Amino acid sequence: MSLVRPLFERSFALIVLGLAGAAAVFFLLRAAPGDPSLTVLGDNATPEAVAAFRHHWNLDRPVLVQFWLWLVQTLRGDLGTSLTISNGTSIYDLLAARLPQTAFIGVYSISIAIVVSIFAGTIAALQRGRAGDTVASSFAAVGVSMPDFWIAYLLIYVFALGAGWFPSYGYTSPSKSFIGALHSGFLPALAIAAPMAATFTRILRTSLVENLHKDHVRAARAFGHGWVHVFVHHVFRNALIPFVTVIGLQIRYLLGGTVVIERIFGIPGVGALMVDGAFGRDYPIVQACALTFLLCVLTANLIVDMVCTGLNPKARG
C-alpha cells in the first residue's frame, strides 16, 4: 500500500512535465526558420496555394490558438497527418507501426546491458585489483569511449560481413517472427547496449565494492550465514539501488541511441522516422516523434522510481 502515494505524486509530475514538454516542442518548432508550406509545395507555389495550405493547417491563426487546437487534437489521439510521407499518412498510424520496433530494440538492448554488466560488475568487484577487475574495468573504460554507431560498424564488419552470422541490414518485426526479431535485432541491440553496459558495470562495481566492507555484511558473516547468501541478500541487494537509478538515467541515452542505430540497420522505428521528418522539415512528424520519446522517458523514469522505492525501505516511509 505504501507505494500508492508516491506513485500518485509521480504520475502527477509526469503529466505536468508531459504538458510542459508538449508546449516547449510546439512553440520551438513554430519559431523555426523555413516555411513548411514552401517545403511541401515547392518554391514555385502560387500565393493562393500557399494561403490555402496555411489555412488548412491552421498556420494563419494566432500561435496560441494553434497550440490549443493542436493540444486538444493530440489529447484525443489525433496526431495529424504527415506533410511529406505518401500524401498525408496519419501520424498515429505511423507511430503505432513504429513504436513497437523501437520498444523491442530498446528492451532488447537494455536486457543485454543489464545481464552483461551484472556479470562483469560482480567479477570486477570480487576480484578487485586482480586480473578479472583489470579486464572488466578496461573493457568498461573503452566501451564508454566508443560511440554506438561506430560499434555498429565494427559489429557489422565482424559478425555480418565477416562471420555471416547476422544480417547487416534489415529487420524482422517481432510480430512476424519473434525468433527472427531476436536474430536480426541482435547487432543493433548490442551496438546500443555496449556503451551502456560499460557504464552500468562501472557503477555496479563501485557500488558492490562499497557494500562489501560494510558492518552489516561482516555481522551477517559472523552470524555464520553462507558467503553466497550474504552476497546476494546483503551486498547485492543494497548495491542495486544506485545501479537501478543509473539504468533509469541511461534510458535517455538508450532512446537517443536508437535514432542513429535504426538508420544504420534499416529498422523502421520512431528514431528513423524522426530523422526522415528532420530531413523533410516535416514538422508534425518531428513534433510527434519528440513527444513520443518524451513520454517513453517519463514512463521509464516512473517505473525506475517505483522499483527504487520498492528496493529501499527508507524511501518507502
Place this chain on the structure above:
Amino acid sequence: MRAFLKHRLAVGGALITLVVFGAVALGPLLSPYSPTEMDFSALLAPPSFAHPFGTDSFGRDVLTRVLEGARISLCVSLAGASAALALGTACGLFAAYRGGLADSVMMRASDLLFSFPSFVLALFLMVVLGFGVTNIALAITLVYFPIFARLSRNLGAVVLTEPWVQAARLFGQSTACILVREILPNIAAPLMVQATIGVAFGIVIEAGLSFLGLGVQPPTPSLGTIMADGREYFGPAPWVITLTGVAISFALLGLNLLGDGLRDLSDPKLRSRP
C-alpha cells in the same frame, strides 16, 4: 599536483588528451596533403607509409581529413561545453542563491530538458535552428546546460550554508562578489570534471548528427561526416570508417580517463582507491 601525477589513469588521460590536442593543432600544418585535395591516381588506397589511414573515394588523405575534422569537432564541442558550463553555472548558482520561485522554475526547466533523450533533443534543435556548425554547438549547449545547472545549484546550496559565506554576507559583500569569490572556487572542481566529460559527450553528439547528415555539411570534414563518407564504401575500403572510429575513441578515452581521474582526486573519499 603531486597527487595528480601519482594517479596513473589521470596522467594517462591527460597525456592522451594532450596528444590529441597537439595532433589536431599541428597535424594539418605538418601534413603534406590538404584535406580537400583529390588524387585520382590513389582512389581508396589502403593504409600505407604515404597515407597512414589510406585514402577515400576521391583520393583524399584520410589522416589529414581526420585531423582537420577533429579540429572542427573539438572546436564545436569545446564551444558547446564551455557555453553550457558558463550558462549552467550562472543559472544554477542564481537558483541556489535566490531559492524560492526562481529555484523551482529553474529546476523544473532542467527536469524538462532531462526528460528528452539527449540525442533526440539535439536532433530536434537542429530542425529548429537549421543544420550547420554553429547550431551544433548551440544544441550541445542546450543539451548539456541542465547538467551544469543542477550540479552547481546542488553544490552551491551546500556551500551557501557554510559559516564563511554567512560571514561574507554580514560583511556586506555584494551578491556577485559572494557568488564569484566565495562559492565558485569551492564548487569548481566537480564542475571541471563534468566539463571534461561534457567535451567528450559533445564530440559524440556532433559525430552522431553529422553522421546522419544533419550536422556539419560536406565538403567540410568533421569526424561524423568522414564516417558517413566511409559508410558509402565500407565494403571495399573498411579502413576509412574503422580508423576514423579509432581516432574518435582515442580522443574520448583520453577525455573520459582525465575526467574520471580528476573526479577521484577531487573526492577525498575516493582518493585512496586504485
